[in-house]
Amino acid sequence: MLCDDSINHVLLVSSSKETQIINYKNHNSRFMFNFGDGAAAVLLEKGLDKNVILETHMISDGQFAEDVAVFGVGCRNFKANADIKCNDKFLNVPDIQSMKKRLDPITLDNFNSVIAKSIKKSGYTDKDIGFVAPIFMKRSILEKILEKYNLTEDNSFVLEEYGHCQSADAFISLTEGEKKGRLKKGKIAVLLGAGTGYTWAATAVRWG
Numbered sequence: 001m002l003c004d005d006s007i008n009h010v011l012l013v014s015s016s017k018e019t020q021i022i023n024y025k026n027h028n029s030r031f032m033f034n035f036g037d038g039a040a041a042v043l044l045e046k047g048l049d050k051n052v053i054l055e056t057h058m059i060s061d062g063q064f065a066e067d068v069a070v071f072g073v074g075c076r077n078f079k080a081n082a083d084i085k086c087n088d089k090f091l092n093v094p095d096i097q098s099m100k101k102r103l104d105p106i107t108l109d110n111f112n113s114v115i116a117k118s119i120k121k122s123g124y125t126d127k128d129i130g131f132v133a134p135i136f137m138k139r140s141i142l143e144k145i146l147e148k149y150n151l152t153e154d155n156s157f158v159l160e161e162y163g164h165c166q167s168a169d170a171f172i173s174l175t176e177g178e179k180k181g182r183l184k185k186g187k188i189a190v191l192l193g194a195g196t197g198y199t200w201a202a203t204a205v206r207w208g
Helices: 029-030 075-083 098-122 139-148 166-179
Strands: 009-016 038-045 052-060 129-133 187-195 199-206
Touching: 029 187, 038 166, 052 098, 098 129, 098 139, 098 187, 098 199, 129 139, 129 166, 166 187
Parallel strands: 129 187
Antiparallel strands: 009 038, 052 199, 187 199
């Protein structure tokens, strides 16, 4: 839209239906048992001076690329797709302890890093943050993020009743936060994202 003068509106749509590829009998997949199905749509308008999308910052760490996957399908096993065993059609974590050992020490730091850098790139400071729209995450991690920026749970929305709807999470949080009057005009709302692979991202939005 920024590069093409003829495009003035963009409809962004995200959806998730990953519950159908979760094997609830596989204990190694337990961290995905909170997955929920959901969708969101956002209409963007060029030049609109309201709820302005500012800057994004992302981190990608490829060491986790093969920790979580549906190992029985895809280009590696394309010819065998029709004959794969039922269990190979589900998401799996072959070595959850190894992933946890590498992931836990960096998750909070990476969330804080993408938040700080998206805010700085947008020309604002930590004090300008008024709302954090998180993905579904451990409450303890969200509390630490909020504490770092002198915020409370009233500056966010916890997705306990929705589960982890992947790319729709931040939009659900933003919508529910607005309904509850938690988004303030002129303050910065930070939308968080993360995904297996592994990636962390934050986008700053000037609200109002």
